[in-house]
Amino acid sequence: MESSRKGQQKLISIFADILDLPEGQVNLGLSPQTCEKWDSLNHIHLINAIEEEFDFSMGFEDQMGMVNFEAALEIVARNNL
Amino acid sequence: MDETELQQLLLHPDRQVSARSALRDVLDAAPRTLTYKHWLSRLPAATAPDEQHCVALLSSFTLETLEPFLQVEAYASGWRARTTYVQLGRWQNALLEWPTALADDTDVVVLLLHDAELLGEDFSTAPEDALNRLQALLQIWRSRSAKPLFLGVVKAPTSPNAQAFDVHLGRAARRDAFQRGLIPLGQQLKDVHLLDLNADSIGIAQWFDPRGYLTTRSVFVHRVLPPVARVLARSLACLFRPRRKVLVLDMDNTLWGGVVGEDGVDGIALGQEFPGSAFLNLQRMALDLRQTGVLLALASKNNESDAMAVFERRPEMLLKPEHFSARRINWIDKPANIAAIAQQLGLGLDSFVFADDSAMECAQVRETLPEVEVVELGQDPSRFVDLILRTQAFDTIRVTDEDRHRADSYAAEANRQELRSAVTDLASFLADCRLHLSLLPASGATVDRIHQLLGKTNQFNFSLLRPSKEVLLGLMERGGCLYAASLSDRFGDYGLIGILQVTQTGTQFEIENMALSCRALGRGVEDAMLAYAHSRALAAGCTSLAARVVRGPRNQQVLQYLDSKGFTRAAEVAGEVDFRVPTGSGVLPWPDFIAVELGEAESY
Numbered sequence: 213m214e215s216s217r218k219g220q221q222k223l224i225s226i227f228a229d230i231l232d233l234p235e236g237q238v239n240l241g242l243s244p245q246t247c248e249k250w251d252s253l254n255h256i257h258l259i260n261a262i263e264e265e266f267d268f269s270m271g272f273e274d275q276m277g278m279v280n281f282e283a284a285l286e287i288v289a290r291n292n293l
Numbered sequence: 294m295d296e297t298e299l300q301q302l303l304l305h306p307d308r309q310v311s312a313r314s315a316l317r318d319v320l321d322a323a324p325r326t327l328t329y330k331h332w333l334s335r336l337p338a339a340t341a342p343d344e345q346h347c348v349a350l351l352s353s354f355t356l357e358t359l360e361p362f363l364q365v366e367a368y369a370s371g372w373r374a375r376t377t378y379v380q381l382g383r384w385q386n387a388l389l390e391w392p393t394a395l396a397d398d399t400d401v402v403v404l405l406l407h408d409a410e411l412l413g414e415d416f417s418t419a420p421e422d423a424l425n426r427l428q429a430l431l432q433i434w435r436s437r438s439a440k441p442l443f444l445g446v447v448k449a450p451t452s453p454n455a456q457a458f459d460v461h462l463g464r465a466a467r468r469d470a471f472q473r474g475l476i477p478l479g480q481q482l483k484d485v486h487l488l489d490l491n492a493d494s495i496g497i498a499q500w501f502d503p504r505g506y507l508t509t510r511s512v513f514v515h516r517v518l519p520p521v522a523r524v525l526a527r528s529l530a531c532l533f534r535p536r537r538k539v540l541v542l543d544m545d546n547t548l549w550g551g552v553v554g555e556d557g558v559d560g561i562a563l564g565q566e567f568p569g570s571a572f573l574n575l576q577r578m579a580l581d582l583r584q585t586g587v588l589l590a591l592a593s594k595n596n597e598s599d600a601m602a603v604f605e606r607r608p609e610m611l612l613k614p615e616h617f618s619a620r621r622i623n624w625i626d627k628p629a630n631i632a633a634i635a636q637q638l639g640l641g642l643d644s645f646v647f648a649d650d651s652a653m654e655c656a657q658v659r660e661t662l663p664e665v666e667v668v669e670l671g672q673d674p675s676r677f678v679d680l681i682l683r684t685q686a687f688d689t690i691r692v693t694d695e696d697r698h699r700a701d702s703y704a705a706e707a708n709r710q711e712l713r714s715a716v717t718d719l720a721s722f723l724a725d726c727r728l729h730l731s732l733l734p735a736s737g738a739t740v741d742r743i744h745q746l747l748g749k750t751n752q753f754n755f756s757l758l759r760p761s762k763e764v765l766l767g768l769m770e771r772g773g774c775l776y777a778a779s780l781s782d783r784f785g786d787y788g789l790i791g792i793l794q795v796t797q798t799g800t801q802f803e804i805e806n807m808a809l810s811c812r813a814l815g816r817g818v819e820d821a822m823l824a825y826a827h828s829r830a831l832a833a834g835c836t837s838l839a840a841r842v843v844r845g846p847r848n849q850q851v852l853q854y855l856d857s858k859g860f861t862r863a864a865e866v867a868g869e870v871d872f873r874v875p876t877g878s879g880v881l882p883w884p885d886f887i888a889v890e891l892g893e894a895e896s897y
Contacts, residue, residue, distance in 0.1 A: 229331045253357050260358075261326040268443035272508065 219266070223288055226261050226282060230254055244282035261283065262288060294318075304337050309371075310666050314684065317369050324519040326361075333361045338724040339373040344760075346400045351384040353410035355511040362522030369523075369684055370530035382511060388434040393708075395549060400534055402442045403525065405490070406470055407512055411446075420470040428478050429471070435482055439763035444479060445488030448472055448510055450643075460550050484762070485689050489527055490521060527685050535749055537666060538699075540582060541631055542594035543649035544600050544622070546830045547670060547677070548572060548612065554595060558602050563609045563724055571674035574612040578678045583616060586696025587687055588638065589637055589705055590628045591620035618703040627654050628661035635662035638703065638848050639811060646686045648677075693742055699843075717875070723817060724886040726782040730821055731890040735769050735777040735792065742789045743777060746810060750848045753791075753814055753854075755840065756806040768794065773807075778822060787813055793822050795829060802830030802876075804840040817884035823858060825880040825891070833860045838881075839863075840872040 229244065231249045244250040250258075250269045257274050262284065268291045270278075278284050294302075294315050302312040304557060320328060339345050350356055357378055367374040377399070379387045384404065387393055410414065411423040431442070448468055459465040479487045487837065504513040511523055545552045549572050550562025553693045562569040581591055587611070593600055600622050604614050614620075619637050621630035627649070635642050643664040649655050655669040666686050670677050681687075689696070709726065735743060744762050747754075760768075768775040778791035791809035804826050809819055842851050842861065852870060858861075860872040860879060883889065 214452075226327060229334075230325055232330075239447045253360070255360070256358050256509070257326055257330060260518075261330070264515070265327060272504070287773050 213293050219288060220285060222265060223262070223281075223285060225285070226265055227258065230261055238281060240282040240285075241280060258284070266291070300335055303335060304339075306340075310663065313369050313371060316365075317683070320365065320369065320519065324516075326518075328539040329361050329519065330841070331363045333365050336365070336368050345373045345375050346529070347377070347397045347398050347401055348353065348401055348529065349377050349387075350403045350405065351377065351379045351387050352403075352405040353380075353407050354380065354405070354506070355509050356380055356405060358511055358515070359513075359887045361527075362518045363525060366519070366522040366526035369528040372526075372530050372533040375527075380412075385430060387842070390429050390435045391434050392731070400422050401529055402438075402440050403445070403529070404442060404486075405445045405447070405487075408446050408448050408471055410470060412467060412810070413702065414465055415466040418467075420467050420474055423471055423479055424474040424540065430480070431478075431482055431485065435485075437485070439761070439766055441484045441486065441532055441762075442482075443486050443488050443525075444475070444523075445490040446475060448488050449778065465847040486528065488524060490524060492741065507533075507580055521608065527688055528690060530685065531688050531690040535644075536586075536689050537619075537646050537710070538644040539588045539590055539634070539638065539646065540579060540584070540681070540687070541592050541634060541645060541647045542579065542589060543589045543593060543651070543654065543670075544603075545652040546674075547623065547648060548576065548610075549607075550556075550604065552605055556597050558599075561603065561607070563607055565571060568674050571677065572583055573609065573611060575677045576680075577679065579612060580616065582687055583700050584697065585687070585689060585692045586595045586699040587620040588700055589616055590634050590638075591617050591622060591632065592627050592628075592649075593622045595622050595625055597622040611768055615704065617699070618700060620652055628658050631658060631662060633643055644683070646684060648681055663817060689742065693745070695742060695745075698786065698788065702785055702812075703785060704863065708785050709782075720886065726784070726816070726886075728816060728818075728887045728888050729890070731779045732774060732776050732822065733791065733890070735765075735775040737766060737769060739777050740765050740769070741787055743775075743792055746792065750808045750810060751845065751853060752811050753807075753819065754845070755804065755842050755851055756807065756847050757843050757845045757848065776825075778809070778813075778818060780816070780818055791818060793826065795826055797830075797833055797835065800835050800837070802826070802833060802835040802838050804838070808838070808867060812814055816881060817887050819854065820858075820884045821883045821887050821889055822879075824883040830876050836876060838874050838876055842870045842872065844868040 224235050224238045227233070227238045232249060232255060233247070233249070242250070244255070255278075259270055259278070263270055266288055270287065270291070274287045278287060299312070299315050299319060302308050302315060305312065316332065319332070347614050353589070357380075358375060363376065365375055381796065388404075408423075411427055412418045412420070431444075435440075459468075475487060478847045500514055500517040502511060505610070542548060546555075550568045551560060553561055557715040563572055564570065565573075566657070581588055591600075601614065604610055604612075613863055619634040621633055625632070626646070631645060631647060632642070635645060643663050645662075645664070646666045646668060647655075647658050648670055649658075650666040650670045652671075655667045658665055659667045666684050668681050670680055670685060679770075740762050742767055744760075748759055751757075765775070774792040774793075774794055774796055777789055778793065779789045780787040787810075790813035792806065794806040795806065796805050797803070806825075807819075807822060809822070817835055827838050840855060842848070842855065844852070855872045858874070863873045864871040
């Protein structure tokens, strides 16, 4: 439980840094539709940063399926936490 | 250094040298996407307009992912990037259709190609054909643009497991031949520089991203984006910021292991065995730098006789006393000694790098002389060479003849100074120097040097314009307006030290620009250049000679000089002073102690 909370916090700070947002604005519904800065280029940077910080390689399905912050949490939990 | 300290340092305009160095440490400790994105948003806003440079990146693969890395690395290399990306199928069109909308404010073009783009996805094209095609494209582009171009061709493996097939099917040989052919191709085209982006220099064998290549046409795995960006930012930085000119070295525990005053000349570490071998390595690097135009100097707390005895009695020393353009071996503090060396060499402190093993000495110099790039060598001599080179301070993309001879010409200057103190009046000193000035129409061969000269001359400079090479080549083609001044004397060759740009409108002859390196000031060269402009004005039947001077922070001496030569200030508008002198006999005479060689069958 403790480690999953830590992982969640880490993911929030990754999203905040890559999308240049205050951490408070990173919520489950955050997505390319709600956040202008989440464009295709930053999508790649998000994938790269998640792979680097959580040390796993994201499959193509997951890369395409990471449609919002909630999906990213689920992907990280399945691969890492 | 913690995050808050670095953040404060980044915003401190006077501490940018330290800020860049500290940022590089942070990036190297965690070269990851997050680190770069994190610091990208914390960089200070680019304020000076000449700090920002526009880079057009043309590539055969997706490159936009490089953007945050390039921005941060450019800052760490001392410049700011404004980027435009042209990629995938469009790079050839962009070259062939030049000048495009891009061209206007582009300072430099970067062309990055995957070798499959030219050799074919199955690498079946003959390497000569691929090279010829690339050369033809670049020649067409070069005929339309004089911008510098950096070319990098990546040689991605088809698959880490396909190596045997690649060898058997002749692919490996074709790809190697293509890479080798790029070197002469780069040399044949003017101002085209090769970037080495392949695995050996990037240092990661597994850098190709097959998934990325097949899905989004990106070539590099994200782990190598930081080193790729660094190679790019470092190489381009050579165009945008001046190279530092002087390396000041400490002696004890820097040039050799141990303290000569305590361990004695025979007790210090120097030789083939570690750690002596590491100190020789540092000496070898210093000599290499000297050969490319970097001046060496010594600043050491020692008894001078103890320290100099090492040169005499230790034959292993690769560095000799004559390799140093200045030395301060005494018990005065290092900042004072470095400032004295700067004064002796006539160079600004922002041209200096100081390397010392002592954290205390380094801190003192950093604090007192913030323009100096300080390298704290620490205790491990095997890292010394790397620590000095990673400052990027001595990076260069080309070494000119001036650079190769600079260290020797400073030695010649020391001899001149000696003569000058022996001879008391200036006229007989100058006569004794046997000065020879050549003032010839500038040609394409000198464009690099003229560009360099106008880029860094701040004191004796009329217009303070920093024209691009394109503009300079245009002036040279027009003929009769841009002249290059080269000087020599009996002590040696100064090389190309000044330019004169003139124009005639009706009955008025005007000096549009004149600039002279401070190394050549006070030797009558400026008088000879004015005399030449005046003689041209007279010959053309013009009744007056005009000169325009733009006031800058450091060129006041030009105004005083023209006043002293009989010019009057006709007008001043927005910091631009219009000087005039009527032409006639006896006005602006030729100095009689300089032999002048002129082009166009002119003589004097």
